[in-house]
Amino acid sequence: GAGVSQSPRYKVAKRGQDVALRCDPISGHVSLFWYQQALGQGPEFLTYFQNEAQLDKSGLPSDRFFAERPEGSVSTLKIQRTQQEDSAVYLCASSVGTANYGYTFGSGTRLTVV
Amino acid sequence: GDSVTQMEGPVTLSEEAFLTINCTYTATGYPSLFWYVQYPGEGLQLLLKATKADDKGSNKGFEATYRKETTSFHLEKGSVQVSDSAVYFCALSGDYKLSFGAGTTVTVRA
Numbered sequence: 223g224a225g226v227s228q229s230p231r232y233k234v235a236k237r238g239q240d241v242a243l244r245c246d247p248i249s250g251h252v253s254l255f256w257y258q259q260a261l262g263q264g265p266e267f268l269t270y271f272q273n274e275a276q277l278d279k280s281g282l283p284s285d286r287f288f289a290e291r292p293e294g295s296v297s298t299l300k301i302q303r304t305q306q307e308d309s310a311v312y313l314c315a316s317s318v319g320t321a322n323y324g325y326t327f328g329s330g331t332r333l334t335v336v
Numbered sequence: 337g338d339s340v341t342q343m344e345g346p347v348t349l350s351e352e353a354f355l356t357i358n359c360t361y362t363a364t365g366y367p368s369l370f371w372y373v374q375y376p377g378e379g380l381q382l383l384l385k386a387t388k389a390d391d392k393g394s395n396k397g398f399e400a401t402y403r404k405e406t407t408s409f410h411l412e413k414g415s416v417q418v419s420d421s422a423v424y425f426c427a428l429s430g431d432y433k434l435s436f437g438a439g440t441t442v443t444v445r446a
Contacts, residue, residue: 226379253432264340264425264436265380278433313380320432322368322387327380 224248226328228314234334235304243299243331247316254297255325256289257313265313271297304335338363342426342437349416349444357411357440359400359426367428369393369402369409372436374423383411383424416444 227246235241247254252273257265258281267281273294282289286305291297301308311332315325343358361369371383371393384393389404400411409426421444426437 255433257434262438264427264438265434267433267435270432315380320429322385322429324382324385325380325434329379 226314226316226326228312228328228331230331231329232332232334234336237305237335238303239335240300240302241304241333243301243312243333245297245299245314245316245328247295247297247314248326249295251316251318251326252294253317253319254291255315255317256297256299257315258283259311259313259330261310268299268312301333304333306335309333309335338367338428338430338435340426340428340435340437342424343440344438346441346443349442351418351444351446352415353444355411355413355416355420355442357424357426357442359409359411359437361407361409361426361428363407363428363430365430366404367430369400370427370429370434371398371400371409371411372425372427374425374439376422380425416442418444418446420444 254271256268259265269289270278271291286302288300311330313330315327339362368387370385372380373383384395386393386402392401398413423439427434
């Protein structure tokens with residue numbers, strides 16, 4: 223597609239519920255990134271894929287967070303047993319290469335845990 | 337680790353005023369520097385970038401110069417418009433990932 227597509231746009235989850243957030247990157251972009259943006263803050267790095275390989279997951283805040291990109295295109299960020307502190311906007315970005323090439327960000331998924 | 341500190345907002349200006357948003361960074365090596373903008377209801381967009389010292393990035397009337405000696409990348413625009421109202425993020429990259437500042441909210445009044 224023309225841009226990075228994320229779904230759902232908004233998600234309300236009850237505490238303890240599992241959620242799955244989807245990212246459809248720009249076709250042909252080998253690099254895919256997930257960021258977490260808390261209210262009033264800048265985005266924080268979560269994880270990085272190059273094609274289907276997850277090369278860096280150092281930013282995932284706990285083992286409740288899991289990301290995958292099995293065929294090197296669509297990616298899913300899964301959060302198990304959601305907690306209130308997980309409430310944030312989750313941004314996906316893709317790029318033809320490294321950050322120097324410029325990322326294209328999706329509009330994000332706003333997760334609210336109640 | 338790498339980090340970015342940018343001027344706290346919010347900043348409120350009148351149309352045609354001069355805008356400066358300060359940004360300083362801490363990094364090992366020679367990072368690339370970026371300004372991203374987030375308009376209301378939209379995703380992050382790359383505004384401009386500079387990949388080495390003394391480079392000047394420019395776009396849509398905005399400019400920023402990579403100053404290695406002061407570890408700074410201040411954003412400037414000579415005459416702002418209402419349509420420039422947005423949140424501006426300074427960011428750096430040493431490799432494949434971006435480190436962002438906290439963002440500065442700019443509101444331009446007609």
